[in-house]
Amino acid sequence: MAALPLLLALLIRGMASAAHHPRLPRHRPSCHMVQMSVVVCSNLSLTGAPVNLPPGIETLDLSHNQVQNLTRDTLAYRTDLRHLNLHSNKIHFIQPGLFEDMTNLKILDLSRNHLNVFALTKNKIGTLAAVETLDLSSNGLYTGMSDFLIADSPSLVELSLNSNSITKIAQNTFRGALSLRKVSLHNNVILEIEDGAFDSLDCLTELDLSKNSITCITDFNLSRLKVLNLSKNSLEIFQSTRLTDVYDLVFLDLSENKLPCFPLLPANNSIQHLDLSRNQLQSVNMTDTPERKTHVVLNHLRYLDLSYNQLKDIPQSFFHTMTSLEVLNVSNNCIDSFLIVDKDLLPAVKIINLNYNSLQRLSFGEATLQSLKELLLRGNDLSTLEQQTLQRLPSLNLLQLQENNLRVCPWDTKPCPSDHNRLHPPDCVYFSCIPNLKYLYLSQNNLKSLPFSAFADTPLTLLDLSLNPGLEMHPDSLSGLEHTLVHLFLRENNISKLNTELSSLRSLRLVDLSTNQLTSLPAWSKESSIETLNLHNNSLVTLEHSTMIALERSLKTLYVGSNPLSCCGNLGFLHLVQHSTVVVPDIETVTCLLREDSEPVNIEKVSREMCHSPKKVNYIIVVVVFVLFAMIMSGLMVKYCKSRKRKHVRRFIA
Template identity: 30%
Template structure:
């Protein structure tokens, strides 16, 4: 990937890092480092292009300097130059003849400058580059007129970056000279219209329109386009040309974070593999046809002015001829929409679908049999819906031979098809968190005539590695619950009162992550869990850490929101020698026993998350941040608080006595003045 693909900010940071990295084996010229035929002159406080570098240079990096003007004679000494980067300079003027002798220059980076100031002269200079292929003009405050002028006659361009500018409206004249353009980045502008802007770019394959203000994309006819990113706009409609017999080459379409009302009207013939529609307001409307409650509603929609001189089009809200070809889809992302059902045959039209992401929708039921899922399905995420029922027949379950990840968390499930998970030969990760599904007791046969069970038997599922049962109201976990499993991740948090000590022993050889947060656990023996790397014991009212933590090689420990007052010195040193990350906030530590904090702080390999928020109380019950040790009031070793009391009592008595003496001394004078003022008044005679 060329350097021009980096965003301007990342490019500037990269430039600063590279200039600060020593290259002792390479010669230096005028604050530049030479690496083969590349001169790295980033962050060198240069105001012009160095003139005494080797003439055979092919690349000069001048990012993050102070070059305001690129003079005509700046590049005379470098006729072999292929790549020139001047990002983050405040560059305002590029003189018209600066590239007169740079016939080999292909890559030019002017990102994050002020090209808008002298854009007319810069445009003349750019026309002197017959072989220019990559041009980065991002973050230059360019408007439509400036961009059009700069791009005039640059027919050799293949990659163009105009992101982060002030473009508002594009039309057929915007890129009419860029006949060889293959990739165009227009993200983070303020565009609200792109009327026929790309008709002169038959080779354009990658187009980025993200983070703009486009209200719709209609009459989409760019058959050569392979990747289109139109995320983070205000798009309500995506309508492609349905009358084209030519195959669309589109493979990836990203319409996420828009305002789509309907499933996009895709090309009738395409190679679409990845369709991202997350975080819209999309749903299906086929059921309105039979909805008697909407007597005055219509099931059709009219489209006006889809194309000049074109008659109005009337179409059904769900029409197989309009939603287009989805037979090649590999990934369908519909997260964060309002989908409450799949239209008849919708899933069946995607025989190669491997990833279906449906979290944060409104599904209430899912019939795996009637939807006719194919065996290609690899990932199924239906979390955070309203599911109260999932049904499937035994024959269908055997067809899910490729299903590896399934997420059913945050639904209203109370029952599941019997053998749902044990029938999946390659199942690797299952998430049933925040459902009311239990773990079956030995010999439990809670199965009704419809082959439905309210508990799941997890033992002997050989492929399972990650199991998430968070917030399932689990109380009793059979000793044999996880027998025959090779779990690496087990999440049991938010199950208050759960007892898992005996059932976990079968996982001591393989378990790497264990979640026991908010389970009211007070102690647990983990001394045999030699593979355990991450442990969550948060929200458990712990007064001390389990002693068995000494014996395992933990890397991540979460003990937030407990009742820890200190961590013994020996335990702190043991943990510090192994841990990489520790969470400690939410405990009220003793300010006078914070040696553990200094142990973790001096051990540079331990990262205390939220270090500034860790609190403690001193002997006067005042709260401080542990890192502010100079604010604490503590006793020295061996001292008793009785000595402080004996010291304070005489002081208080002395202050009280002095106050009484002062009051009595001035009391008589105060009384005399008061009497005189009240009774000794002058008379009239």
């Protein structure tokens, strides 16, 4: 009980001390200046703009906060802003007339709020005097609600109503914003567009109606429009009936719809980009009946995408007016024959993509497709090509022929362009004398052999022969590529021995021999230029010391995991891994065996000392030494005993 007054005194003293030294409140995260005129107050759980912001601010970011009521007080009576970002708040009320005094405000972002609640009151927000860009996306707005928000927007140029629930575009939807140039209605549920809905927008040049539920456009008449996106709708018809009017349309995206035939486009058009991919096109006729064929000039068209349709044939006449076309994509269709015979067809085309069709015949006439740089023929049924088909393409730089069923013609029967007397052997393709071909892909062609000088006079820098199980390469199959070939891919070919001389390829930088059955490597000369070598997943036990020394001079990256390597039979490779600058990306899977019956050890944990066998003990010498030692000890014991006995006798006589 005597200690109680003392404890009470200490408690009072502590309370007094706390009163003189109060705990400082924790500082809440504050806004920060990005530039002299830009303030970011994002993600601070604010219900309004801070009142102590410095003067001269032009941009205020209040996104991702808790603003609910947008009033003059909420904005701290700021009227000098040029850019106001209120994205991702909870705004459901806007004070009418709030923006009338904000005569400098050009950009207003109100996306991801609850403005549908405000629109239900049918009150207008008042004049947006100077606003040029307005984002109202993701506000739960449905048909007619946007009218209350843009009813008086004389300067509005760009409007986003993306990701709302609008089902109809009415004639009066944009009557309060007649200066609009760009309107985006992506990701709504628009089913209907009233006639004349956009007619009052004389300045409109970009319209995005993608990802809606529009089924037909029967009278496209927006002649001043330059960009129109109608992708991801349910369009079954698109046509312009005013064929004589001049249209400014440059970009038209009709992809991912249900169009059964080519759209009926304005005759006088400026279209450069036309995307019709992922529709239900079965022909390129512009109407569904042959007797109503209509021809439209597309001489400005540069990009045409017809991929992922049901086309079985594309007649040459289809390309007659496409004199500017540079990219043609007709991949993933059902085309079995593609012919370009007329030299005036597709004079500017640079890329033709015919991947994944049913091609059995491909023919290019003489002097055709002189600008073609890339020809993509992957995943077809090609087994041969007509003689000189590839040699006639002077600009061809890249050729994809994966997943076909080709056989490579040998050099000794190959006619170059100057040799017209030799017979064309059946069922094979010539890959020599293609003047500018640099990239050739022949994987998955069921190739069984690669003949002598198969690519002579073709300046290949990349050659892919992968995934041709059982491929046998002539020792000189790559002859002619000594000074050009940089990348060589031979993976997954079940190769057990590589008999092709690679050291003669002076420019070779990358070789991929992964997933084969190689038991040894060919000898590389000291002048090897290989920088990346992939030997992953083979049957290699030893890597010759001389080969490793030769490769080490240029090698930078080596893949060698998943091989049954011997630890002590690869001391040269061990030194390369542990002491050189060569990078082994799959080092964790590189293991070796110290002995045949031992468990695999990671190559990084192996040392030379592990491979030094302990000296064998010579048991005969040990036995001899032991016997000699025993004899010496026995002799000494006998001598010692005799001397002891003589001393004992003498002592007895005395």
